[in-house]
Amino acid sequence: MRIVIAPDDFKDSLSAAQAARAIAHGWGDVAPDDVLDLCPLSDGGPGFVATMQGALGGELLSLTVRGPLSEPVPATIALVQGTAFVESAQACGLHLLATDQRDPTLATTFGVGELITAAIAAGATKVVIGLGGSATNDAGAGMLAALGSTADRPLDTGGLALGSVTRVDLGPALAATASVEIIAATDVDNPLLGLTGATNTYAPQKGADDNAVMALEGAMQSFVEVVGRRSDGKDPAVAVGSGAGGGLGYGLLHLGARRRPGIAMVMQAVGLAERIQNADLVVTGEGCFDWQSIRGKVVTGAAGAAMNAARPCVVIAGDVLVGRREYSAIGVTSAYSIAEIVGSIEASLADPAGSLHQAASRVGRTWSH
Numbered sequence: 001m002r003i004v005i006a007p008d009d010f011k012d013s014l015s016a017a018q019a020a021r022a023i024a025h026g027w028g029d030v031a032p033d034d035v036l037d038l039c040p041l042s043d044g045g046p047g048f049v050a051t052m053q054g055a056l057g058g059e060l061l062s063l064t065v066r067g068p069l070s071e072p073v074p075a076t077i078a079l080v081q082g083t084a085f086v087e088s089a090q091a092c093g094l095h096l097l098a099t100d101q102r103d104p105t106l107a108t109t110f111g112v113g114e115l116i117t118a119a120i121a122a123g124a125t126k127v128v129i130g131l132g133g134s135a136t137n138d139a140g141a142g143m144l145a146a147l148g149s150t151a152d153r154p155l156d157t158g159g160l161a162l163g164s165v166t167r168v169d170l171g172p173a174l175a176a177t178a179s180v181e182i183i184a185a186t187d188v189d190n191p192l193l194g195l196t197g198a199t200n201t202y203a204p205q206k207g208a209d210d211n212a213v214m215a216l217e218g219a220m221q222s223f224v225e226v227v228g229r230r231s232d233g234k235d236p237a238v239a240v241g242s243g244a245g246g247g248l249g250y251g252l253l254h255l256g257a258r259r260r261p262g263i264a265m266v267m268q269a270v271g272l273a274e275r276i277q278n279a280d281l282v283v284t285g286e287g288c289f290d291w292q293s294i295r296g297k298v299v300t301g302a303a304g305a306a307m308n309a310a311r312p313c314v315v316i317a318g319d320v321l322v323g324r325r326e327y328s329a330i331g332v333t334s335a336y337s338i339a340e341i342v343g344s345i346e347a348s349l350a351d352p353a354g355s356l357h358q359a360a361s362r363v364g365r366t367w368s369h
Contacts, residue, residue, distance in 0.1 A: 001031070001034045001035070001280045001281060001368055001369065002034070002035045002037065002278060002279040002280050002281075003027065003034055003035070003036050003037065003279060003280065003281050003282075003283055003368075004037045004039055004272075004275050004276055004279040004281070004282045004283070005020050005023050005024055005027070005036055005037065005038050005039060005283045005284075006020075006039040006040070006041050006272060006282060006283070006284050006298075006302045007019040007020055007023065007040060007041065007283075007284050007285040007286065007298070007316075008041055008042065008043065008045075008047075008284070008285065008286040008287075008297065008298035008299065009042070009045070009046050009047050009286070009287070010285070010286060010287040010318060010352060010356070011094075011095070011133070011286075011287040011288070012095060012287070013287065013318075013349065013352035014352050014353060014356065015040070015046070015047055015050075016040035016041055016042060016047045016051070016298075017038075017040045017047070017050070018353060019040065019285060019356060020038040020039070020040045021038065022352075022353045022354075022356040022357045022360065023283060023285065023316065023356060023357075023360040024036045024038055024360075025357050025360070026356065026357035026358060026359065026360025026361040026363075026364065027283075027360045027361065027363070027364040027368070029357075029361050029364070030361050030364040030365045030368065031364045031365075031368035034364075034368055037275055037278075037279065039270055039272060039275060041263065041266055041267070041270070041272070041284075041298045041301070041302065042130065042132075042262065042263075042266050042298065043132055043187040043261075043262045043263040043266070043296065043297050043298045043301065044087075044130035044131050044132040044185040044186055044187045044244075044261075044262025044263070044265075044266075045087075045089050045093075045130065045131070045132025045133035045187050045262070046087070046089045046093060046095060046132070046133045047087075048085065048087040048089075048130030048132070048185070048262065048266070049076055049077070049078045049085050049086070049087040049090070049130070051266055051269070051270065052078055052080070052085045052128075052265075052266065052269055053078035053080070053085065055266075055269040055270045055271075056078075056080045056269055057080060058078050058079050058080030058081065059078075059079050060076045060077070060078055060079075061076065061077040061078075061079060061118065061119075061122055062074065062075075062076050063075055063076075063077070063114075063115075063118055065090075065091050065110075065111035065112075065114040065115055065118075066091070066108070066110045066111040066114060066146075067091065067092065067096050067111055068091075068092045068093070068094075068096055068097060068107035068108060068111075068134075068135040068136055069097065069101065069106065069107060069108075070108065070110070070156075073090065073091065073096055073111065074090075075087070075090040075091055075111070075115055076090065077115060077118060077119050077122065079119075079122055079123075079124065082123070082124060082125045082126060083124060083125075083126040083127075083128060084119035084120075084122065084124035084126070084127045084128065085128050085130070086112070086115045086116060086119055086127060086128065086129045086130065087129075087130045088109065088112045088115075088129055088130060088131050088132070088133075088134060088245050088248055089130070089132060089133040089134060090111075090115070091109070091110075091111025091112045091114070091115055092107060092108065092109045092111055092112060092134050092135055092136045092142075092245075092246075092248075093133045093134060093135060094133055094134060094135040094205075094206060095133065096135065097135050099207075102135060102206055102207030103158075103206075103207050103208075103212075104135065104136060104137035104138075104158070104159060104203045104206040104207060104208050104212070104216065104246060105137070105158050105159055105160035105208065105212050105215065105216060106157065106158035106160070107134075107135040107136040107137070107138065107158055107159075107206070107246075108136060108138055108141075108142035108156045108157065108158055109134070109136050109138055109140055109141070109142035109143040109245070109246070109248050109251070110142035110143065110145060110146045110156040111142075111146070112129065112140075112142070112143040112146070112245075112248065113142065113143035113144065113145065113146025113147045113173075114146050115129075116129065116143070116146075116147065116177065116182075117146065117147060117176070119180075120176070120177070120179070120180055124180060125179070125180055125181065126180060126181040126182075126183070127177075127180050127181070127182050127183070128183040128185055128265070129182070129183070129184055129185060129248075129252060129257075130185045130187075130262050131184060131185060131186045131187060131241075131244040131245035131248055131249055131252075131262065132186070132187030132188070132244065132245065132262065133187075134206075134245040134246045134248065135206055135207075135246075136158075136159070136206075136245065136246035136247075136248065137158075137159040137198060137199055137202070137203050137206065137208070137216050137220075137246035137247060138155075138158055138159040138162065138246060138247060138248075139159065139162065139192060139198075139220055139223055139224070139246075139247035139248075139250045139251055140245070140247055140248040140249070140250055140251015140252060140254075141155040141156070141159070141162055141223065141251065142155060142156040142158075143248060143251050143252075144170060144173045144251050144254070144255075147172065147173035147176045147177060147255075148172030148173050148175070148176050149168065149169060149170050149171075149172055149173040150168075150169045150172065151165045151167055151168045151169070152165060152166055152167045153165045153166075155168075159199075159216050159219055159220065159246070159247070160212075160215055160216060160219050161219070162219045162220065162222065162223040163215070163218055163219030163222045163223070165222070165223055165226055166226060167226065168223075168226055168227050170227070170254060170255075173255060174255060174256075177255050177256075181258075182252060182255055182256060182257035182258070183257060183258055183259075183260055183265075184241065184244070184248075184249050184252040184253065184257040184258070184259045184260070185260055185261070185262035185265050186241035186244035186245070186249055186259055186260075186261060186262055186296065187244060187261075187262050187263070187296055187297060188241070188243065188244050188292065188295050188296050188297075189240045189241050189244075189261075189295055189296050190202075190241070190242075190243035190244065190295070191237065191238050191239065191240070191242050191243050192220060192224065192236070192237040192238075192242040192243045192247050192249075192250045193217070193220055193221060193224065193237055193238075193243075196243075197217070197220075197243050198220070198242075198243030198244075198246050198247045198250075199213055199216045199217040199220055199247075200213060200217060201243070202243075202246065203216055203246070206246070220247065224237045224250075227254065230253075230254060230256075236249075236250050236253035236254050237250060239253055239259070240259065241253075241259040261296050261301075262296075263296060263297065263298055263300070263301035264301065266301075267301050267302075267305060272301075272302070272305050273305050273308070273309065276305050276306055276309045276311055277309050279311060280311065281311060281312055281313075281314070281367060282302055282303070282305070282306040282311055282312070282313040282314070283313075283314055283315075283316065283360075283363070284298065284299050284302035284303065284313060284314075284315055284316075285299070285315055285316040285317050285356075286298060286299055286315075286317055286318075287317065287318045287319075288317060288318055288319050288321065289315050289317035289319070289320045289321065289322060289327070289335055290319075290321040290322060291321070291322060291326075293322065294322070294326065294327075294329075294330050299315055299317075299330075299332070300330050303315075303327075303330050303331035303332045304330060304331050306331055307330075307331030312333040312334075312367075313331055313332050313333055314332070314333055314334045314335070314336065314363060314367060315327070315332050315334070315335040315336065316335075316336050316338065316356065316359050316360060316363055317335065317336070317337060317338065318337070318338050318339060318345065318348055318349075319337050319338070319339050319345060320335045320336070320337040320340075322335070336359060336362070336363050338355050338356060338358075338359040341355075341358060341359045341362055342355045342358055342359070
Protein backbone atom coordinates (compact mmCIF):
# COMPACT_ATOMS: atom_id res chain seq x y z
CA MET A 1 0.00 0.00 0.00
CA ARG A 2 0.93 3.62 -0.51
CA ILE A 3 -0.01 5.89 2.38
CA VAL A 4 0.00 9.70 2.42
CA ILE A 5 0.64 10.83 6.00
CA ALA A 6 -0.61 14.42 6.20
CA PRO A 7 -1.16 15.63 9.79
CA ASP A 8 -1.45 19.05 11.36
CA ASP A 9 0.58 19.93 14.43
CA PHE A 10 -0.58 18.43 17.73
CA LYS A 11 -1.07 21.59 19.77
CA ASP A 12 1.48 22.16 22.54
CA SER A 13 3.14 18.79 21.94
CA LEU A 14 4.25 17.92 18.38
CA SER A 15 4.90 19.88 15.22
CA ALA A 16 3.28 18.57 12.05
CA ALA A 17 6.64 17.19 10.89
CA GLN A 18 7.20 15.45 14.22
CA ALA A 19 3.68 14.02 14.11
CA ALA A 20 4.19 12.72 10.57
CA ARG A 21 7.40 10.97 11.62
CA ALA A 22 5.78 9.43 14.70
CA ILE A 23 2.90 8.09 12.59
CA ALA A 24 5.32 6.74 9.99
CA HIS A 25 7.45 4.97 12.61
CA GLY A 26 4.41 3.40 14.24
CA TRP A 27 2.92 2.36 10.91
CA GLY A 28 6.26 0.96 9.73
CA ASP A 29 6.45 -1.30 12.78
CA VAL A 30 3.43 -3.29 11.62
CA ALA A 31 3.51 -2.71 7.86
CA PRO A 32 7.17 -2.37 6.83
CA ASP A 33 6.43 -2.92 3.15
CA ASP A 34 4.00 -0.02 2.85
CA VAL A 35 5.29 3.05 1.02
CA LEU A 36 4.85 6.10 3.25
CA ASP A 37 4.69 9.63 1.81
CA LEU A 38 5.17 12.12 4.65
CA CYS A 39 3.36 15.37 3.94
CA PRO A 40 3.06 17.54 7.09
CA LEU A 41 0.47 20.29 6.68
CA SER A 42 -0.55 23.62 8.19
CA ASP A 43 -3.76 25.62 7.93
CA GLY A 44 -2.01 28.95 8.46
CA GLY A 45 -1.16 28.36 12.10
CA PRO A 46 2.10 26.98 13.55
CA GLY A 47 4.32 25.46 10.87
CA PHE A 48 2.95 27.60 8.01
CA VAL A 49 6.26 29.23 7.08
CA ALA A 50 8.25 26.00 7.34
CA THR A 51 5.70 24.13 5.23
CA MET A 52 5.56 26.77 2.49
CA GLN A 53 9.32 27.23 2.39
CA GLY A 54 9.85 23.48 2.29
CA ALA A 55 7.47 23.18 -0.66
CA LEU A 56 8.41 26.30 -2.60
CA GLY A 57 12.04 26.94 -1.66
CA GLY A 58 13.25 30.52 -1.42
CA GLU A 59 15.19 32.07 1.42
CA LEU A 60 14.50 32.54 5.12
CA LEU A 61 14.89 35.89 6.86
CA SER A 62 15.40 35.62 10.62
CA LEU A 63 14.53 38.43 13.00
CA THR A 64 13.29 39.21 16.50
CA VAL A 65 9.86 40.74 17.12
CA ARG A 66 7.56 41.48 20.04
CA GLY A 67 5.72 38.47 21.38
CA PRO A 68 2.14 38.34 22.67
CA LEU A 69 3.11 39.95 25.99
CA SER A 70 5.70 42.20 24.32
CA GLU A 71 8.62 39.91 25.14
CA PRO A 72 11.22 39.43 22.34
CA VAL A 73 10.66 36.26 20.30
CA PRO A 74 12.50 34.84 17.26
CA ALA A 75 10.66 34.64 13.96
CA THR A 76 11.31 33.85 10.31
CA ILE A 77 9.91 35.07 7.01
CA ALA A 78 10.06 32.93 3.87
CA LEU A 79 10.82 34.95 0.74
CA VAL A 80 9.93 33.27 -2.54
CA GLN A 81 10.22 35.31 -5.74
CA GLY A 82 8.75 38.50 -4.36
CA THR A 83 6.23 36.79 -2.09
CA ALA A 84 6.76 36.79 1.67
CA PHE A 85 5.16 34.14 3.85
CA VAL A 86 4.57 35.23 7.43
CA GLU A 87 3.31 33.13 10.32
CA SER A 88 1.39 35.17 12.88
CA ALA A 89 1.78 32.42 15.50
CA GLN A 90 5.51 33.08 15.58
CA ALA A 91 4.77 36.56 16.92
CA CYS A 92 1.58 36.08 18.92
CA GLY A 93 1.13 32.32 19.24
CA LEU A 94 -0.50 30.65 22.21
CA HIS A 95 2.39 28.19 22.34
CA LEU A 96 4.72 31.07 23.27
CA LEU A 97 3.08 31.43 26.69
CA ALA A 98 2.93 29.16 29.70
CA THR A 99 -0.58 28.20 30.76
CA ASP A 100 -0.61 30.66 33.66
CA GLN A 101 0.52 33.50 31.36
CA ARG A 102 -2.32 33.20 28.88
CA ASP A 103 -4.58 36.24 28.94
CA PRO A 104 -6.24 37.42 25.71
CA THR A 105 -7.27 40.69 27.35
CA LEU A 106 -3.58 41.69 27.35
CA ALA A 107 -1.98 39.82 24.44
CA THR A 108 -1.01 41.87 21.38
CA THR A 109 -0.46 41.28 17.66
CA PHE A 110 2.17 44.03 17.47
CA GLY A 111 4.84 41.55 16.41
CA VAL A 112 2.80 40.55 13.37
CA GLY A 113 2.96 44.14 12.17
CA GLU A 114 6.72 44.05 12.66
CA LEU A 115 6.90 40.93 10.49
CA ILE A 116 4.88 42.61 7.75
CA THR A 117 7.12 45.69 7.94
CA ALA A 118 10.22 43.52 7.63
CA ALA A 119 8.75 41.64 4.67
CA ILE A 120 8.06 44.89 2.83
CA ALA A 121 11.54 46.18 3.65
CA ALA A 122 12.98 42.97 2.19
CA GLY A 123 11.35 43.77 -1.14
CA ALA A 124 8.21 41.68 -1.02
CA THR A 125 5.41 42.78 -3.33
CA LYS A 126 3.01 40.22 -1.90
CA VAL A 127 2.70 39.26 1.76
CA VAL A 128 0.83 36.13 2.80
CA ILE A 129 0.05 36.05 6.51
CA GLY A 130 -0.89 32.70 8.03
CA LEU A 131 -3.45 33.11 10.80
CA GLY A 132 -4.02 30.54 13.50
CA GLY A 133 -2.87 29.43 16.92
CA SER A 134 -2.88 32.95 18.37
CA ALA A 135 -2.91 33.98 22.02
CA THR A 136 -4.56 37.27 21.10
CA ASN A 137 -8.01 38.83 20.90
CA ASP A 138 -7.20 42.39 19.86
CA ALA A 139 -8.85 42.66 16.40
CA GLY A 140 -5.41 43.17 14.90
CA ALA A 141 -5.02 46.52 16.66
CA GLY A 142 -1.47 45.76 17.75
CA MET A 143 -0.53 44.85 14.19
CA LEU A 144 -2.03 48.11 12.95
CA ALA A 145 -0.05 50.05 15.57
CA ALA A 146 3.21 48.45 14.45
CA LEU A 147 2.42 49.60 10.92
CA GLY A 148 1.93 53.18 12.12
CA SER A 149 -1.73 53.51 13.05
CA THR A 150 -2.45 55.85 15.95
CA ALA A 151 -5.30 56.34 18.42
CA ASP A 152 -6.15 58.31 21.54
CA ARG A 153 -5.36 55.18 23.59
CA PRO A 154 -2.62 52.57 23.09
CA LEU A 155 -3.43 49.97 20.46
CA ASP A 156 -0.73 47.53 21.50
CA THR A 157 -1.76 46.56 25.03
CA GLY A 158 -4.37 43.92 24.26
CA GLY A 159 -8.03 43.70 23.37
CA LEU A 160 -9.57 44.90 26.61
CA ALA A 161 -8.02 48.38 26.31
CA LEU A 162 -9.71 48.89 22.94
CA GLY A 163 -12.98 49.57 24.72
CA SER A 164 -11.68 53.01 25.74
CA VAL A 165 -10.48 54.02 22.26
CA THR A 166 -12.54 56.84 20.74
CA ARG A 167 -10.39 57.83 17.77
CA VAL A 168 -8.29 55.76 15.34
CA ASP A 169 -6.22 56.83 12.34
CA LEU A 170 -5.49 53.91 10.02
CA GLY A 171 -3.93 56.20 7.41
CA PRO A 172 -0.28 55.46 8.25
CA ALA A 173 -0.84 51.69 8.16
CA LEU A 174 -2.67 51.95 4.86
CA ALA A 175 0.20 54.00 3.45
CA ALA A 176 2.81 51.55 4.76
CA THR A 177 1.14 48.64 3.00
CA ALA A 178 -0.08 50.40 -0.14
CA SER A 179 2.66 48.92 -2.31
CA VAL A 180 1.97 45.27 -1.48
CA GLU A 181 -0.77 42.74 -2.02
CA ILE A 182 -1.87 41.20 1.28
CA ILE A 183 -3.36 37.74 1.66
CA ALA A 184 -4.86 36.61 4.96
CA ALA A 185 -4.50 32.82 5.02
CA THR A 186 -7.04 31.94 7.70
CA ASP A 187 -7.55 28.67 9.55
CA VAL A 188 -11.21 29.39 10.42
CA ASP A 189 -14.14 31.22 8.83
CA ASN A 190 -15.59 32.94 11.92
CA PRO A 191 -16.57 36.62 11.81
CA LEU A 192 -15.19 39.06 14.37
CA LEU A 193 -18.30 39.56 16.52
CA GLY A 194 -21.26 37.60 17.83
CA LEU A 195 -21.90 34.12 19.17
CA THR A 196 -19.70 32.55 16.49
CA GLY A 197 -17.18 35.40 16.55
CA ALA A 198 -13.57 35.45 17.65
CA THR A 199 -14.17 36.25 21.30
CA ASN A 200 -17.05 33.92 22.14
CA THR A 201 -15.59 31.03 20.20
CA TYR A 202 -11.87 31.15 20.94
CA ALA A 203 -11.07 33.48 23.85
CA PRO A 204 -11.91 30.81 26.48
CA GLN A 205 -9.23 28.55 24.96
CA LYS A 206 -6.75 31.39 25.36
CA GLY A 207 -7.32 31.89 29.07
CA ALA A 208 -10.43 34.10 29.28
CA ASP A 209 -13.09 33.36 31.88
CA ASP A 210 -16.76 34.26 31.36
CA ASN A 211 -16.33 37.81 32.64
CA ALA A 212 -13.32 38.39 30.42
CA VAL A 213 -15.19 37.07 27.40
CA MET A 214 -18.04 39.52 28.00
CA ALA A 215 -15.64 42.42 28.52
CA LEU A 216 -13.64 41.55 25.40
CA GLU A 217 -16.73 41.25 23.22
CA GLY A 218 -17.86 44.66 24.41
CA ALA A 219 -14.44 46.14 23.70
CA MET A 220 -14.44 44.64 20.19
CA GLN A 221 -17.89 46.06 19.46
CA SER A 222 -16.80 49.50 20.64
CA PHE A 223 -13.60 49.36 18.60
CA VAL A 224 -15.47 48.37 15.46
CA GLU A 225 -17.82 51.33 15.86
CA VAL A 226 -14.87 53.69 16.20
CA VAL A 227 -12.91 52.29 13.26
CA GLY A 228 -15.94 52.21 10.98
CA ARG A 229 -16.18 50.76 7.51
CA ARG A 230 -13.52 50.66 4.82
CA SER A 231 -13.37 53.36 2.16
CA ASP A 232 -15.27 51.04 -0.20
CA GLY A 233 -18.15 50.85 2.27
CA LYS A 234 -17.55 47.25 3.32
CA ASP A 235 -17.61 46.24 6.98
CA PRO A 236 -14.78 43.77 7.70
CA ALA A 237 -16.33 42.83 11.05
CA VAL A 238 -18.94 40.67 9.31
CA ALA A 239 -16.62 39.18 6.72
CA VAL A 240 -15.81 35.48 6.62
CA GLY A 241 -12.53 34.90 8.43
CA SER A 242 -12.38 38.30 10.11
CA GLY A 243 -12.37 36.52 13.48
CA ALA A 244 -9.29 34.45 12.64
CA GLY A 245 -6.27 35.03 14.86
CA GLY A 246 -8.38 36.68 17.56
CA GLY A 247 -9.63 39.24 15.04
CA LEU A 248 -6.30 39.68 13.27
CA GLY A 249 -8.24 38.91 10.10
CA TYR A 250 -10.36 41.99 10.79
CA GLY A 251 -7.33 44.23 10.98
CA LEU A 252 -5.84 42.80 7.79
CA LEU A 253 -9.12 43.18 5.91
CA HIS A 254 -9.08 46.87 6.83
CA LEU A 255 -5.75 47.05 5.02
CA GLY A 256 -7.37 45.64 1.89
CA ALA A 257 -6.28 42.04 2.39
CA ARG A 258 -7.93 39.21 0.49
CA ARG A 259 -8.88 36.18 2.54
CA ARG A 260 -7.99 32.65 1.46
CA PRO A 261 -8.27 29.42 3.44
CA GLY A 262 -4.77 28.64 4.68
CA ILE A 263 -5.15 24.91 4.18
CA ALA A 264 -6.03 25.41 0.51
CA MET A 265 -2.83 27.40 -0.06
CA VAL A 266 -0.72 24.78 1.69
CA MET A 267 -2.36 21.87 -0.13
CA GLN A 268 -1.67 23.53 -3.46
CA ALA A 269 1.94 24.28 -2.54
CA VAL A 270 2.73 20.71 -1.46
CA GLY A 271 0.78 19.11 -4.31
CA LEU A 272 -1.43 17.14 -1.96
CA ALA A 273 -4.10 16.27 -4.54
CA GLU A 274 -1.55 14.72 -6.88
CA ARG A 275 0.11 12.81 -4.06
CA ILE A 276 -3.23 11.39 -2.95
CA GLN A 277 -4.01 10.26 -6.50
CA ASN A 278 -0.94 8.01 -6.28
CA ALA A 279 -1.89 6.62 -2.86
CA ASP A 280 -4.31 4.06 -1.47
CA LEU A 281 -5.00 5.73 1.88
CA VAL A 282 -4.67 9.12 3.59
CA VAL A 283 -3.79 9.40 7.27
CA THR A 284 -4.20 12.79 8.92
CA GLY A 285 -4.46 13.99 12.50
CA GLU A 286 -4.32 16.77 15.07
CA GLY A 287 -4.38 17.31 18.81
CA CYS A 288 -8.16 17.33 19.18
CA PHE A 289 -10.60 16.36 16.46
CA ASP A 290 -13.63 18.46 17.38
CA TRP A 291 -16.24 20.74 15.83
CA GLN A 292 -13.61 23.37 15.07
CA SER A 293 -11.81 20.85 12.88
CA ILE A 294 -14.57 21.00 10.29
CA ARG A 295 -14.34 24.79 9.85
CA GLY A 296 -11.29 25.02 7.60
CA LYS A 297 -8.66 23.10 9.53
CA VAL A 298 -6.09 20.64 8.19
CA VAL A 299 -8.22 17.54 8.78
CA THR A 300 -11.04 18.98 6.67
CA GLY A 301 -8.66 19.82 3.84
CA ALA A 302 -6.96 16.44 3.82
CA ALA A 303 -10.24 14.56 4.07
CA GLY A 304 -11.80 16.63 1.30
CA ALA A 305 -8.85 15.94 -1.00
CA ALA A 306 -9.11 12.24 -0.20
CA MET A 307 -12.85 12.25 -0.91
CA ASN A 308 -12.29 13.99 -4.26
CA ALA A 309 -9.87 11.22 -5.19
CA ALA A 310 -12.19 8.49 -3.85
CA ARG A 311 -9.60 7.44 -1.28
CA PRO A 312 -10.33 6.52 2.34
CA CYS A 313 -9.09 8.92 5.01
CA VAL A 314 -8.45 8.10 8.65
CA VAL A 315 -7.82 10.53 11.48
CA ILE A 316 -5.56 9.88 14.46
CA ALA A 317 -6.13 12.56 17.09
CA GLY A 318 -5.31 13.10 20.72
CA ASP A 319 -9.04 13.01 21.36
CA VAL A 320 -12.07 12.60 19.09
CA LEU A 321 -15.10 14.72 19.99
CA VAL A 322 -17.16 14.53 16.81
CA GLY A 323 -19.42 11.66 15.81
CA ARG A 324 -19.26 9.44 12.76
CA ARG A 325 -22.14 11.27 11.05
CA GLU A 326 -20.34 14.62 11.32
CA TYR A 327 -16.93 13.42 10.23
CA SER A 328 -18.26 11.23 7.43
CA ALA A 329 -19.76 14.35 5.87
CA ILE A 330 -16.30 15.88 5.37
CA GLY A 331 -14.76 12.71 3.94
CA VAL A 332 -13.31 11.03 7.03
CA THR A 333 -13.74 7.27 6.97
CA SER A 334 -12.68 6.49 10.54
CA ALA A 335 -11.30 8.43 13.49
CA TYR A 336 -9.12 7.07 16.31
CA SER A 337 -8.51 8.59 19.73
CA ILE A 338 -4.98 8.30 21.07
CA ALA A 339 -6.33 8.81 24.59
CA GLU A 340 -8.54 5.74 24.23
CA ILE A 341 -5.72 3.65 22.77
CA VAL A 342 -3.14 4.49 25.47
CA GLY A 343 -5.63 4.71 28.33
CA SER A 344 -6.10 8.41 29.06
CA ILE A 345 -5.42 11.94 27.87
CA GLU A 346 -2.85 12.30 30.64
CA ALA A 347 -0.95 9.26 29.39
CA SER A 348 -1.00 10.51 25.81
CA LEU A 349 0.36 13.92 26.84
CA ALA A 350 3.08 12.41 29.00
CA ASP A 351 4.74 10.97 25.88
CA PRO A 352 3.16 12.58 22.79
CA ALA A 353 5.44 11.03 20.18
CA GLY A 354 5.40 7.60 21.81
CA SER A 355 1.62 7.65 22.19
CA LEU A 356 1.10 8.68 18.57
CA HIS A 357 3.56 5.97 17.52
CA GLN A 358 1.52 3.40 19.47
CA ALA A 359 -1.77 4.62 18.02
CA ALA A 360 -0.41 4.56 14.47
CA SER A 361 0.68 0.95 14.95
CA ARG A 362 -2.82 0.04 16.05
CA VAL A 363 -4.36 1.83 13.07
CA GLY A 364 -1.80 0.30 10.71
CA ARG A 365 -2.76 -3.20 11.76
CA THR A 366 -6.36 -2.39 10.87
CA TRP A 367 -5.82 -0.66 7.57
CA SER A 368 -2.70 -2.13 5.97
CA HIS A 369 -3.16 -5.15 3.74
